[in-house]
Amino acid sequence: MKKLLAFVLTIGLGLLIIFALDANTTFDDFGFANLAERVSTRYITKGSNVDIIFGQTLEPESGPANIVTSIVVDYRSFDTLGEVTVLFISALGVALLLGSAGAQKRMELNFKPNFMLRVGSRALFGIIIMTGVYVTLHGHLTPGGGFPGGAMIASAMLLLYLADDEFRARIKGFKILESIAGSLYVIIGLLGLVVATYFLQNFLPNGTVGDLLSSGIVPIIYILIGLKVGSEISGMIDNFLTEEEAQ
Amino acid sequence: MIQYAAILLMMIGLYGLLTNRNVIKIVISLNVLEIGLNIFIISIGFVYDGIAPILTSVNNSSALLFVDPLPQALVLTAIVIGVGTTALGLAIVKSIYQKYKTLEIDEVEEI
Numbered sequence: 277m278k279k280l281l282a283f284v285l286t287i288g289l290g291l292l293i294i295f296a297l298d299a300n301t302t303f304d305d306f307g308f309a310n311l312a313e314r315v316s317t318r319y320i321t322k323g324s325n326v327d328i329i330f331g332q333t334l335e336p337e338s339g340p341a342n343i344v345t346s347i348v349v350d351y352r353s354f355d356t357l358g359e360v361t362v363l364f365i366s367a368l369g370v371a372l373l374l375g376s377a378g379a380q381k382r383m384e385l386n387f388k389p390n391f392m393l394r395v396g397s398r399a400l401f402g403i404i405i406m407t408g409v410y411v412t413l414h415g416h417l418t419p420g421g422g423f424p425g426g427a428m429i430a431s432a433m434l435l436l437y438l439a440d441d442e443f444r445a446r447i448k449g450f451k452i453l454e455s456i457a458g459s460l461y462v463i464i465g466l467l468g469l470v471v472a473t474y475f476l477q478n479f480l481p482n483g484t485v486g487d488l489l490s491s492g493i494v495p496i497i498y499i500l501i502g503l504k505v506g507s508e509i510s511g512m513i514d515n516f517l518t519e520e521e522a523q
Numbered sequence: 524m525i526q527y528a529a530i531l532l533m534m535i536g537l538y539g540l541l542t543n544r545n546v547i548k549i550v551i552s553l554n555v556l557e558i559g560l561n562i563f564i565i566s567i568g569f570v571y572d573g574i575a576p577i578l579t580s581v582n583n584s585s586a587l588l589f590v591d592p593l594p595q596a597l598v599l600t601a602i603v604i605g606v607g608t609t610a611l612g613l614a615i616v617k618s619i620y621q622k623y624k625t626l627e628i629d630e631v632e633e634i
């Protein structure tokens with residue numbers, strides 16, 4: 277009975293959404309989004325009347341060649357600061373719920389990792405970390421950035437945790453790294469307020485679109501975000517895979 | 524067409540949230556709902572023959588036809604916050620299991 281009610285409710289809500297959006301003049305049909313009417317045009321043209329050319333345009337309004345990055349870390353950087361704060365608070369919540377003041381040990385795994393698995397995972401670890409760093413560093417030029425890069429670094433840590441039942445990362449170092457990266461993000465934002473006019477303003481020169489060393493503070497902030505996300509998720513993994521030592 | 528699939532995913536997630544009594548299944552239903560919502564938001568910005576909003580040495584001019592980058596940026600935020608809420612939810616699940624040795628809500632209430 278309860279399941280039937282839930283079924284009817286979900287079907288009703290789904291049909292309501294479909295009928296509300298169908299033939300709605302204010303909602304563009306799928307595949308026919310009119311970018312000229314949307315604010316995204318400003319982000320794509322970077323507010324200039326001349327076309328932005330990859331590798332040629334000097335000092336555009338916003339540096340990154342990856343337009344999504346220029347929205348996330350430049351136009352809406354304050355939004356991203358809030359997002360990083362949400363992730364920080366959830367990591368804090370996980371640590372509060374699962375951590376303990378006493379000594380901690382690794383949780384028993386259901387299988388015994390053997391020698392080959394341990395060595396093989398160590399070999400893969402470096403490659404995954406390197407990919408994560410590459411994705412983080414090139415966040416303003418190619419798809420990716422601090423969030424996926426940080427998640428890749430954390431996944432390398434997860435690999436080590438799963439392939440070795442004795443392994444524990446130096447979790448204190450991660451905590452310090454995370455705090456430093458988070459504080460530096462705010463400090464860079466405040467520097468924008470002091471050196472230029474508003475919070476998180478890009479006060480460094482933007483350079484040429486498409487260069488690795490371009491777009492001012494955007495790569496710096498993305499590296500900080502990568503470090504912060506990576507260490508936060510690694511800390512969460514450690515919280516999940518450890519338990520309080522039995523007295 | 525893909526918008527209907529996204530709405531379907533959202534409704535599957537909502538149905539799972541309403542009917543499941545297992546804590547892990549509730550967290551997974553929340554994730555399915557979230558993925559459906561993310562696909563829906565991205566599909567709003569799709570343009571036929573549009574290219575990914577990244578200037579490269581091949582697609583090198585901002586005068587080309589791009590898909591809308593703004594929904595993608597918003598979904599990037601939503602994904603990260605989804606990871607955070609999922610981790611927090613699973614932490615609560617783990618502490619529930621440690622205390623009651625069960626994952627079913629009905630059995631938790633009886634103890």
